[in-house]
Amino acid sequence: MVLWSFPSSFHGLKPLFERALTELFYILGILVLIRNRFSAGEHSMVKKLSLKLYREIYSLVPRLCVDLILKSNDGIVLVKRDISPCKGMWHLPGGAVLYGESLLEATKRVAKEETNLRIEIRQLLEVKEWDKKSAFGQAISVVYLAEVVSGRMKGNTFGKEAKAFKEIPKNTVKQHQELIENYVCARCE
Numbered sequence: 159m160v161l162w163s164f165p166s167s168f169h170g171l172k173p174l175f176e177r178a179l180t181e182l183f184y185i186l187g188i189l190v191l192i193r194n195r196f197s198a199g200e201h202s203m204v205k206k207l208s209l210k211l212y213r214e215i216y217s218l219v220p221r222l223c224v225d226l227i228l229k230s231n232d233g234i235v236l237v238k239r240d241i242s243p244c245k246g247m248w249h250l251p252g253g254a255v256l257y258g259e260s261l262l263e264a265t266k267r268v269a270k271e272e273t274n275l276r277i278e279i280r281q282l283l284e285v286k287e288w289d290k291k292s293a294f295g296q297a298i299s300v301v302y303l304a305e306v307v308s309g310r311m312k313g314n315t316f317g318k319e320a321k322a323f324k325e326i327p328k329n330t331v332k333q334h335q336e337l338i339e340n341y342v343c344a345r346c347e
Contacts, residue, residue: 206256223299224264225252225286225334227341228277230306232322234338236330237272237313248330250337251320252299265302273320275309283341288333301337 207215228235228251236248251272255264262279269277281303288297313320326335 220296222255225250225299225301226304230322233324238319250334274312276307277304
C-alpha cells in the first residue's frame, strides 16, 4: 500500500530527497539508541557515552560543553592536553555536558575530573562556538568564571598535567588564551 509518492514534477530532486530522508532516519535511529540506553527508570542518572558512540553522534550534531576559567590562589588553572585536538597544549578545563546533567553539575564534574578540584561558579561569561581546530565536531560551550574551593590539583587520562599559572603559557590554545585575556587579564592575578 503506497501512502505517498514523489510528485512527477519533482523527479529531479528525488535523489536529494532520498539522501536527506536516509540521513534523517539515521539520526532518528541514533536518538532511539540513546533513549533506549537511558530508559527503564534511569532518566535521572548521568551517563557517559562510549567513545565510539560519542564520535558517531557528535560528528552529526552539535555538542554542548562547559569551559571554566578557574581561578586559584596560585593563578589560573590550566590542563595540558594528552589527546587531539591541540595535544601538548595548555587549555581551560572543559568538557561535554552529559545526558541528564545540568550545566552547573557539568561544571563541577568537569573541574573534579580534569583537575581534582571542587569549585564554586562565580559568573557566566559567554557562550562560544569553537572552531574545528580546537574541538572535535561542532562544539558550543558555555564559559564560566569559577574559583577553587578545595582539593589537591592533579590531571587525568586526557590531560595528565594540571597547573596554576600567574602568566599565560606560550603554548596555550589560542581561543582559551583570548578568553583568559578578555575576562581576567594578560597577567593572571
